[in-house]
Amino acid sequence: MSYSDLTVVWVYPDLLSTYGDRGNMLILAHRARSRGIGVRTVEVFANDPIPDGDIYLLGGGEDGPQALAAQRLISDQGLHRAVDRRAVVFAVCAGYQIMGRSFFAKGAECEGLGLLDLHSDRGPTRAVGELAGEVDPALGLPTLTGFENHGGRTHLGPGAKPLASVKVGIGNDGTTEGAWSGTVLGTYSHGPALSRNPALADLLLRWATGMDRLPDADESWTAKLRAERLHAVGLA
Amino acid sequence: MMIDPELLAHLAAGRRIALVSGTNGKTTTTRFTAAALGVQGEVATNSFGANMPTGHTSALAKAGRTPLAVLEVDEHWLPKVIAATSPVVVALLNLSRDQLDRAKEVAMIAQLWRDTMAKYPGIHVVANADDPMVVYAASSAAQVTWFSAGQRWRDDAHVCPACGSHIVRDEVGHGWHCTGGDLSRPEPQWTIDTSAVIDQVGRRHELKLQLPGTVNVGNAATALAVAQWFGVSPADAAPKLSEVASVAGRYAQVERKGRQIRLLLAKNPASWLEAFDMAEDAPTLLVINARDPDGYDTSWLFDVDYAPLRGRRVLIAGERAYDLAVRLQVNEVPFEYAGTFARAVEAVPPGKLEVIANYSAFQDIRAELDRVL
Numbered sequence: 163m164s165y166s167d168l169t170v171v172w173v174y175p176d177l178l179s180t181y182g183d184r185g186n187m188l189i190l191a192h193r194a195r196s197r198g199i200g201v202r203t204v205e206v207f208a209n210d211p212i213p214d215g216d217i218y219l220l221g222g223g224e225d226g227p228q229a230l231a232a233q234r235l236i237s238d239q240g241l242h243r244a245v246d247r248r249a250v251v252f253a254v255c256a257g258y259q260i261m262g263r264s265f266f267a268k269g270a271e272c273e274g275l276g277l278l279d280l281h282s283d284r285g286p287t288r289a290v291g292e293l294a295g296e297v298d299p300a301l302g303l304p305t306l307t308g309f310e311n312h313g314g315r316t317h318l319g320p321g322a323k324p325l326a327s328v329k330v331g332i333g334n335d336g337t338t339e340g341a342w343s344g345t346v347l348g349t350y351s352h353g354p355a356l357s358r359n360p361a362l363a364d365l366l367l368r369w370a371t372g373m374d375r376l377p378d379a380d381e382s383w384t385a386k387l388r389a390e391r392l393h394a395v396g397l398a
Numbered sequence: 399m400m401i402d403p404e405l406l407a408h409l410a411a412g413r414r415i416a417l418v419s420g421t422n423g424k425t426t427t428t429r430f431t432a433a434a435l436g437v438q439g440e441v442a443t444n445s446f447g448a449n450m451p452t453g454h455t456s457a458l459a460k461a462g463r464t465p466l467a468v469l470e471v472d473e474h475w476l477p478k479v480i481a482a483t484s485p486v487v488v489a490l491l492n493l494s495r496d497q498l499d500r501a502k503e504v505a506m507i508a509q510l511w512r513d514t515m516a517k518y519p520g521i522h523v524v525a526n527a528d529d530p531m532v533v534y535a536a537s538s539a540a541q542v543t544w545f546s547a548g549q550r551w552r553d554d555a556h557v558c559p560a561c562g563s564h565i566v567r568d569e570v571g572h573g574w575h576c577t578g579g580d581l582s583r584p585e586p587q588w589t590i591d592t593s594a595v596i597d598q599v600g601r602r603h604e605l606k607l608q609l610p611g612t613v614n615v616g617n618a619a620t621a622l623a624v625a626q627w628f629g630v631s632p633a634d635a636a637p638k639l640s641e642v643a644s645v646a647g648r649y650a651q652v653e654r655k656g657r658q659i660r661l662l663l664a665k666n667p668a669s670w671l672e673a674f675d676m677a678e679d680a681p682t683l684l685v686i687n688a689r690d691p692d693g694y695d696t697s698w699l700f701d702v703d704y705a706p707l708r709g710r711r712v713l714i715a716g717e718r719a720y721d722l723a724v725r726l727q728v729n730e731v732p733f734e735y736a737g738t739f740a741r742a743v744e745a746v747p748p749g750k751l752e753v754i755a756n757y758s759a760f761q762d763i764r765a766e767l768d769r770v771l
Contacts, residue, residue, distance in 0.1 A: 176556035181695060181698045181700075182697030182698055182700035182701055184700055185697070185725075185728075188728050189728050207564070209564060224503050226505070227562075290694075309694070311695065353695070353698075353700065354699075354725075383720060383723040383727050387720040
C-alpha cells in the first residue's frame with residue numbers, strides 16, 4: 163500500500179512562526195518519506211490564497227500577526243473548505259487559539275475561525291515551561307510532552323474534546339490541554355511539538371492518508387528524548 | 399538585582415562613550431571598537447560580556463579615569479544605559495529571536511529602541527541597513543551612519559514593524575522594502591567586500607582578522623564606523639582589529655591531547671548560521687544545554703538548517719543532546735552521540751576539532767579546558 167504526494171501546507175509562516183514552528187512540517191515530511199509516502203511541502207504566505215492540501219499546519223505568533231492571520235483566514239475561507247472535506251489541521255499556540263470562536267490579542271477580543279468549539283482569553287499568569295498530560299484514550303497515543311509559552315487560557319465547548327488531561331504545566335486551564343474534533347487538532351505544546359510526540363505525528367499522517375497503520379519508523383532517538391523529558395517532570 | 403543609576407552616571411561622567419547593542423555580535427564588536435579607539439587613549443570596556451548595568455558600573459569603576467569607554471549593552475537595558483551614560487555613539491547591530499521564553503519579542507524591542515532614539519537627538523547612531531527591525535529602530539534618530547554587514551538570518555523580519563505589511567527582498571543585491579509603507583533599506587555608507595571594509599568615502603581597508611567568518615568582517619566595519627565618529631581614521635584603526643585573537647574565549651584554539659580544538663559560541667538561530675560559515679571542514683562537535691542563560695526551550699533547534707554539516711563527521715553532546723539528535727535525524731545529517739565534551743575529544747583522531755556550543759555549554763567547556771591547562 164502506498165500513498166503518493168501528500169501535500170503539507172504551512173499556513174502563513176510570515177505571520178505565525180515563532181521558535182521551531184517549521185519543525186512540525188519537517189518532521190511530518192521526514193516521517194512520511196521514511197515510510198515511502200511522497201510529500202510535497204508548501205509554505206503559503208498571508209498574501210496568497212490557501213491552496214489545496216492534505217495537512218495544514220499553523221504555528222505560534224505575536225498578538226498583531228495572530229490577529230492579522232485570523233482576519234486573512236476568515237476572508238480566504240480556504241481552510242474552512244479544507245476542513246469540510248476532512249483535511250487535517252494541526253495548530254499550535256497562537257494558531258490553536260485562532261481555530262476557536264474568539265481569542266484575545268492586543269487587549270481586544272478577536273473573531274476566530276470557529277473550526278474548533280472553544281474560545282480563549284487572557285490568564286492571570288503567563289504559562290511557560292514543560293507541559294505533559296495523558297492523551298484522550300480515543301486517540302490511542304502515549305503521554306503528551308512539550309514546552310508551553312503562552313498568556314492565554316482556553317475554554318472548550320461541548321463540540322471539542324480535550325487533547326489531554328494535564329499532569330504538568332497549564333495547557334488550556336491547568337486541567338485540560340489542547341483540543342480535537344474530527345481531523346482538527348490543536349495544542350499549547352509550542353514549536354516542534356511533534357519532535358517529542360512521534361505517535362501524534364503518525365496519527366496526523368494516518369488521518370491524512372486513510373492508512374490504518376504505518377510501517378515502523380526508527381524511534382531510537384525519539385524514544386530517548388521522550389524518556390528524558392518525561393523523567394525531567396517526574397512522569398517516568 | 400540592585401543597581402544605582404546615579405553611580406553608573408557618576409562613573410560615566412567625563413568620558414566619551416560608545417554603546418553597542420543587538421542580538422548577536424555585541425561582544426566581538428565591543429572588543430573591536432575598544433581596540434580601534436585604543437589609538438586615542440585608554441579605553442574602559444566590559445570585555446567579558448557582562449552587559450547589564452552592574453557590569454557597566456563594575457567595568458567603569460575598575461578602569462579608573464579613562465577618557466574613553468566602549469560598553470556592550472543588553473538589548474532590553476539599552477534605554478536605561480543611554481540615560482545613565484550619555485553616549486556619543488550607539489551602534490545597533492541586529493535583532494532576531496533569542497530566548498523567546500524570557501525575552502521580549504523582536505518587534506517590541508525594535509519599538510523600544512525607536513522610542514529611545516527619538517528622545518536623544520544628540521546621539522549619533524551607527525546602524526545595520528540590512529536588518530529592517532534595526533532600520534525601523536534607528537530611523538527615529540537625528541543622525542545615523544548606515545552600514546551593511548549582510549544578514550543571513552531573515553525569518554524575524556517578514557513583517558514591517560511600522561505598519562504590519564510584508565517586507566520583500568530584492569531578487570538581486572541586498573535591497574528590501576515594505577510593500578505597504580515607506581520603510582526600505584537605506585543606502586549604507588560602510589560596506590564589506592570579502593575580507594575588506596569599504597569606508598564612507600569609498601576607500602578600501604583590507605583586514606587581516608584573526609577571527610573567522612564574514613560576520614566578523616561586518617563587526618569590524620561597525621567598529622570602524624564607530625571609531626570614525628571618535629575621530630579615529632579607519633586606516634589607523636584597521637591594523638588594531640587584526641590584533642584581536644579571541645573574544646571572551648570565543649574563537650580561541652586550544653591544544654589538548656593532540657587535538658586542535660576551536661570553540662565557537664552559537665546562541666540562537668542567526669548565530670548558528672554564522673558558526674557554520676566559520677567552522678572549517680573538520681570533525682565538528684555540537685553541544686546543547688538548556689539552562690537559565692540558554693533559555694529552557696530547545697524549539698529553536700528546528701529553525702537551524704544543519705545541512706551544511708553533511709559530509710563531515712558530526713558528534714553531539716550536552717544536557718539536551720537528545721533534542722539535537724532528533725533534529726539531526728529529521729535533517730538527515732548523520733551524527734554520533736558522544737554525550738560529553740571529554741568523550742568527543744577521545745573519539746576524534748589527532749587534528750582539528752571544531753566545537754559549536756550554546757552559552758552554558760560553551761562556558762562549561764571553557765572551564766574544563768582551563769582546569770586541564
